[in-house]
């Protein structure tokens with residue numbers, strides 16, 4: 001019997017940031033895996049503000065200047081459409097969550113196309129929380145009719161160990177908001193086994209991933225140690241957590257498994273499973289979506305200087321051989 005029987009029922013670095021390139025095109029995005037390499041950028045995109053100008057930036061914690069040259073405080077982002085290169089990290093700031101959702105849909109569609117062309121499969125890892133509501137555009141045209149949904153393989157960065165139809169379930173959130181509206185084969189949606197304890201569920205999920213590596217649905221990283229997903233989509237909690245990796249929790253430094261369990265999550269529900277940090281950092285593309293003022297304090301720390309290990313887990317996301325993009329709205333970057 002297939003391991004994934006549940007789904008079958010479908011049930012920073014800071015310094016030396018350099019302005020390298022500026023573009024008025026929102027399609028300047030250049031994901032890892034697409035032709036053209038893995039350039040990284042920091043920029044601001046606002047569809048309804050295409051006339052906005054690029055403002056100079058001198059780096060994380062650097063000084064922003066207005067077009068007139070007046071200095072008015074540290075900024076690493078600028079209003080308008082711009083693309084600025086920073087090694088390994090792209091920050092895209094949007095006028096609105098709707099604009100962000102439009103660009104996120106383009107980003108996911110582009111990566112899906114690249115992966116399907118290269119390997120006839122697209123492995124995408126979802127998170128829970130506010131992320132799913134920003135992905136709604138994918139359920140509309142032109143994405144609905146043009147994405148090769150049959151090639152999608154959907155996983156979770158973390159899951160709450162609750163029944164799959166429970167309101168706290170990240171699977172249910174994604175099912176209601178996205179998966180039930182697009183034609184992904186039910187057997188390609190890899191939910192956790194909600195009948196197991198957290199530890200068993202984590203082991204079971206990792207085993208399932210390893211079986212998919214054997215079937216060539218998933219790849220391993222260059223070292224052959226961790227899965228190399230095409231895309232991992234993450235949210236960042238107001239405390240700086242990602243997936244179910246919370247500040248100062250021992251799981252943040254766990255490296256001996258791909259998937260781990262937690263039974264004392266500071267954010268309810270307490271029992272969860274999560275990808276470990278090295279499994280996340282082995283991905284080809286990782287994207288954070290951070291919206292709202294509640295994320296501003298921690299986003300400032302993510303792009304700021306060094307911190308004690310584990311204080312802001314989101315700061316530890318740094319793909320080993322991949323690309324990281326942050327999608328943020330203006331309130332989220334207000335303190336940068």
Ligand SMILES: O=C1O[C@H](COP(=O)(O)O)[C@@H](O)[C@H](O)[C@H]1O
Nearest residue numbers: 127128129130131235236237243
């Ligand atoms: O508990 C969780 O929280 C994070 C962040 O959620 P957000 O609503 O603040 O964006 C989420 O990414 C994770 O998957 C979820 O289990």
